[in-house]
Amino acid sequence: MPPVKELHVNGAARPVDADPAxxxxxxxxxxxxxxxxxxxxxxxxCGACTVLLDGRAVxxxxxxxxSAAGKxxxxxxxxxxxxxxxxxxxxxxxxxxxQCGYCIPGMIMSALALLTKNPEPTRDEII
Amino acid sequence: MNAPTLDxxxxxxxxxxxxxxxxxxxxxxxxxxxxxxxxxxxxLFLETEVVAQPKGGPxxxxxxxxIHIGEDNAITVYxxxxxxxxxxxxxxxxxxxxxxxxxxxxxxMVMADxxxxxxxxxTFGSRxxxxxxxxxxxxxxxxxxxxxxxxxxxxxxxRDKLTVADGKVAGxxxxxxxxxxQLTKGQKVMKxxxxxxxxxxxxKWTVVGTSVPKVDGRAxxxxxxxxxxxxxxxxxxxxxxxxxxxxGAKLTSVDVKAAEAKPGLTVVRTGDFVGVVGxxxxxxxxxxxxxxxxxxxxPKQVGAKELFKHLKETGxxxxxxxxxxxxxxxxxxxxxxxxxxxxxxxxxxxxxxxxPLEPRVAVAEWxxxxxxxxxxxxxxxxxRGDVANALGVTQDKVRVIVPDMGSGYGGKHNVDAAIxxxxxxxxxxxxxxxxxxxxxxxTWAYFRPAAVIEVNAxxxxxxxxxxxxxANYNAGGxxxxxxxxxxxxxxxxxxxxxxxRQGAYRALASTGNNFARESVMDELAHAIGMDPLEFRFKNxxxxxxxxxxxxxxxxxxxxxxxxxxxxxxxACGTEKGSFVATCAEIAFDKAKKDxxxxxxxxxxxxxxxxNPDHLKNQVEGCxxxxxxxxxxxxxxxxxxxILNPDFANYPLPRFxxxxxxxxxxxxxxxxxxxxxxxxxxxxIAPAVGNAIFAATGVRLRSMPMIPNxxxxx
Numbered sequence: 078m079p080p081v082k083e084l085h086v087n088g089a090a091r092p093v094d095a096d097p098a099x100x101x102x103x104x105x106x107x108x109x110x111x112x113x114x115x116x117x118x119x120x121x122x123c124g125a126c127t128v129l130l131d132g133r134a135v136x137x138x139x140x141x142x143x144s145a146a147g148k149x150x151x152x153x154x155x156x157x158x159x160x161x162x163x164x165x166x167x168x169x170x171x172x173x174x175x176q177c178g179y180c181i182p183g184m185i186m187s188a189l190a191l192l193t194k195n196p197e198p199t200r201d202e203i204i
Numbered sequence: 205m206n207a208p209t210l211d212x213x214x215x216x217x218x219x220x221x222x223x224x225x226x227x228x229x230x231x232x233x234x235x236x237x238x239x240x241x242x243x244x245x246x247x248l249f250l251e252t253e254v255v256a257q258p259k260g261g262p263x264x265x266x267x268x269x270x271i272h273i274g275e276d277n278a279i280t281v282y283x284x285x286x287x288x289x290x291x292x293x294x295x296x297x298x299x300x301x302x303x304x305x306x307x308x309x310x311x312x313m314v315m316a317d318x319x320x321x322x323x324x325x326x327t328f329g330s331r332x333x334x335x336x337x338x339x340x341x342x343x344x345x346x347x348x349x350x351x352x353x354x355x356x357x358x359x360x361x362x363r364d365k366l367t368v369a370d371g372k373v374a375g376x377x378x379x380x381x382x383x384x385x386q387l388t389k390g391q392k393v394m395k396x397x398x399x400x401x402x403x404x405x406x407x408k409w410t411v412v413g414t415s416v417p418k419v420d421g422r423a424x425x426x427x428x429x430x431x432x433x434x435x436x437x438x439x440x441x442x443x444x445x446x447x448x449x450x451x452g453a454k455l456t457s458v459d460v461k462a463a464e465a466k467p468g469l470t471v472v473r474t475g476d477f478v479g480v481v482g483x484x485x486x487x488x489x490x491x492x493x494x495x496x497x498x499x500x501x502x503p504k505q506v507g508a509k510e511l512f513k514h515l516k517e518t519g520x521x522x523x524x525x526x527x528x529x530x531x532x533x534x535x536x537x538x539x540x541x542x543x544x545x546x547x548x549x550x551x552x553x554x555x556x557x558x559x560p561l562e563p564r565v566a567v568a569e570w571x572x573x574x575x576x577x578x579x580x581x582x583x584x585x586x587x588r589g590d591v592a593n594a595l596g597v598t599q600d601k602v603r604v605i606v607p608d609m610g611s612g613y614g615g616k617h618n619v620d621a622a623i624x625x626x627x628x629x630x631x632x633x634x635x636x637x638x639x640x641x642x643x644x645x646x647t648w649a650y651f652r653p654a655a656v657i658e659v660n661a662x663x664x665x666x667x668x669x670x671x672x673x674x675a676n677y678n679a680g681g682x683x684x685x686x687x688x689x690x691x692x693x694x695x696x697x698x699x700x701x702x703x704x705r706q707g708a709y710r711a712l713a714s715t716g717n718n719f720a721r722e723s724v725m726d727e728l729a730h731a732i733g734m735d736p737l738e739f740r741f742k743n744x745x746x747x748x749x750x751x752x753x754x755x756x757x758x759x760x761x762x763x764x765x766x767x768x769x770x771x772x773x774x775a776c777g778t779e780k781g782s783f784v785a786t787c788a789e790i791a792f793d794k795a796k797k798d799x800x801x802x803x804x805x806x807x808x809x810x811x812x813x814x815n816p817d818h819l820k821n822q823v824e825g826c827x828x829x830x831x832x833x834x835x836x837x838x839x840x841x842x843x844x845x846i847l848n849p850d851f852a853n854y855p856l857p858r859f860x861x862x863x864x865x866x867x868x869x870x871x872x873x874x875x876x877x878x879x880x881x882x883x884x885x886x887x888i889a890p891a892v893g894n895a896i897f898a899a900t901g902v903r904l905r906s907m908p909m910i911p912n913x914x915x916x917x
Contacts, residue, residue: 096486118851154426173415181424
């Protein structure tokens, strides 16, 4: 299979040269230097690797990079506009939601996907 | 070489490594200035080493921490502690800000870089707050005095008319007024002080004791915070290491030809160590799959099924490790005779994993005969020694840098990935990154010890405890001490042969010992027909423990009757100078065989509180982590293999498992601050167990209690 040559990440076309079977997480982190999404489990359970594909939250640790080709990839690095944080980021700071913070980028991206679709979710919808 | 600026030192890790590794016993005054640049340095040496230092000569070996105030006003703190999510980067900065009357944001913390900071044994045992915090307080207070001296000299002002405020030293009418930088400019003042300087008492604190937000919060929410796993070096390659199919299996033959034939891959073999290095992790992984290895059958090993029998049979009386040791007082036989009701039961504790969300990871880079390793560990200097030993170099050739990491929970005292990365980097001549997969982390880290706990206890009908015999096999003595008054008491630890690699865990054995003790206290209370809270008060002498129990019970509304299908339970405990009580409410669904924890109220007291919001975070984090071990976490293993090394088979508390969490913090400004990262975990398991008994009449004596739900006939 041909390598993936380009990804659209945070509004820009980024050249890559990645084996299509590699995981999106690895390409984002190792090839593009976008280390905000984290490896936690490699089995789509923990959510630390969550990014958006065309607005939908996906676990990038189990998403082959070929399935991201031609789609819009959104990562935590693209969320703030200049110095201005997104409301979700502000909220995480305001309530001191972080301890080690390792999962926070994934949580924020999951929250973004949920709130975009459903601005007033119930507790059950959140958990 | 010009000294780097403080910005380079504190903020840009890729630049400050230009410095030679220097921190060793022979560090001199000049060395400190070489690290930090001109200015004022206050180094605090431990009280054990009060000796006169010749000017310019070697500084004492036992430096605990040091602070530098530079020409650019920056205040930089050097400490060997690591940030694991417990928020000491913020709380320690608050302490320095308090004594130097300066904004928290003016304080920079250089932490856990073995070339930059004083030796530190590690970040564990809830020691940062009681041990490091007072050292930094005193160093900062001493630095303030030096600044006053300098200002008095420079401004030709009487020293006692000067005040330090908002990062400046000023006279009565604001004249003269000097910034710290103006005072330290061109200076090379170094004070080495004993640990006895007067500091601001807790009741006068204005910065410490307040909920200062996490100093680098923005970096976390923007994804720019650099963890060890995010370190990327120029030309860095990725390594994967061949793992044995079972513990104790020996490599008998290995064929690496197919892997070596792949372009871009390097195979490294030293003894049983086989690693494959490639340009991406994916290629390294595919290369490793091409390695054909034969393994000799591992020795027969005990599995989870035979575990508790094995621990009991191999138990040998002794100090027991992990803070073991016991006491004997009075006569258990007499105490049991005097009792109206007795409980003689065995409790068990499974092995569990720490499951830091960031698995072990390291990047190693050699330059000549020196290696720098970026990794996440709670023992930076320990890992430096481990790498040096494994690579056959002296410790001064190894530099370990620990970026703030993705948690540890007592589980990151060793880092095999650091040694593996160093080996592979040496062999390839390139920086190499080794990252454990989740399965590797589950299998090749270490576990919280499993235990068998035997209890034999008695009480009179009036609630008086008469006998307490308590023995822990394998897990150790933390939480063994009996906090209740009882005339006849005997506690012991036994060392057993452990089939799995085991080590520290948040709060150590007290997770199990406190569970067993507080469950048996509940058993006795029910046996004599006394309310469990009243029974505890009847036997408690410790005012601090009583206070948290009272506070938790009050907040919870202890004494109310639970709704149908619900149950209330409580428990308390003390470890490492702090005190916790937890009340829990559970709901039991008989048809679904399901127990849910609905509400958990925790009262906690650890002396004078440094940062209430961050303390609440620690308490809540402990309760959530404790729920996993209480309800369902357990390592399954057989024949030297871990059978559930993934999140699909090793359940952890999720959002849906989160009860309503309420935290009551008791602030004792009259008492020294104790650490808070561990003790709040010890109350939740027994509180939940006691609540399950209250709801169902079933006494659960094994942690985890309900790995497969709860069936009640």
